[in-house]
Amino acid sequence: MRKGLSLLEILISVGLASTVFLIVSSMLITFYNSDSRSKRLEVFEKSKNDLILLLSNSVRWAEVVLISENDLIVDGHTFALRSDGRLYKDDDVLTPEGLRITKFEIQDYSGIPGYPSILVDISMEDKDNVLRMDTLKLIVSVRKATSIISP
Numbered sequence: 001m002r003k004g005l006s007l008l009e010i011l012i013s014v015g016l017a018s019t020v021f022l023i024v025s026s027m028l029i030t031f032y033n034s035d036s037r038s039k040r041l042e043v044f045e046k047s048k049n050d051l052i053l054l055l056s057n058s059v060r061w062a063e064v065v066l067i068s069e070n071d072l073i074v075d076g077h078t079f080a081l082r083s084d085g086r087l088y089k090d091d092d093v094l095t096p097e098g099l100r101i102t103k104f105e106i107q108d109y110s111g112i113p114g115y116p117s118i119l120v121d122i123s124m125e126d127k128d129n130v131l132r133m134d135t136l137k138l139i140v141s142v143r144k145a146t147s148i149i150s151p
Contacts, residue, residue, distance in 0.1 A: 040098060040126060047099050047124070048136055051087070054094065055079070055120055056140045065116050065142055067106045072120070080104070087122070100127050103135075110141070117141040 058074045059065055066073040071080045079089050081104035087094045095101060103123035110117040118140060125133035 040128065041132075043096055043098060044124075044126060044132065044134070047095055048134065051094065051122065051136060052138055054089070055138055059118060059140045060143050062142055065118070067108055067116070067118065070104055070106065072106045072118070085127075095124070098127050100125050102133075109139070115142050 055072075058077070058079075059072075062074045064073075064075055071078055073079075077090055079087065079094075081087055081101050085100035085102070087101050087104060101122060101124050103121060105121040107119045107121075108116045109119055120136075120138040120140070122136040122138075123133065124136070
């Protein structure tokens with residue numbers, strides 16, 4: 001009758017336990033990385049959608065739209081790219097911390113004073129992964145109200 005374990009049995013059990021530990025930890029690391037990557041991508045897409053909605057509605061329903069040196073002024077509110085790589089509306093930040101705006105250009109395509117059609121060209125990239133970048137081009141016109149007077 002043996003009362004103890006041999007050295008070979010201990011080495012085999014330690015080897016099996018460490019193999020199981022390595023497999024489980026690598027699975028957890030992979031899951032964590034894919035989850036954080038998915039969250040960053042979700043923030044990226046949400047930011048694009050928010051910018052499209054805000055800029056298009058602001059310009060479409062505006063009374064006054066002015067374009068100056070890469071700034072868009074809509075009814076007295078200034079949309080501008082600042083040196084920190086974030087887009088602002090007056091003093092309110094429009095883009096999240098992990099997103100860098102690399103280009104914010106505005107062009108007027110209409111020839112009608114007071115009713116501009118503008119092209120907003122925004123290039124953005126993920127601060128953590130510069131390989132993830134996208135360009136947003138938005139063309140929007142000020143809504144022109146017409147009055148219909150019946151006789």
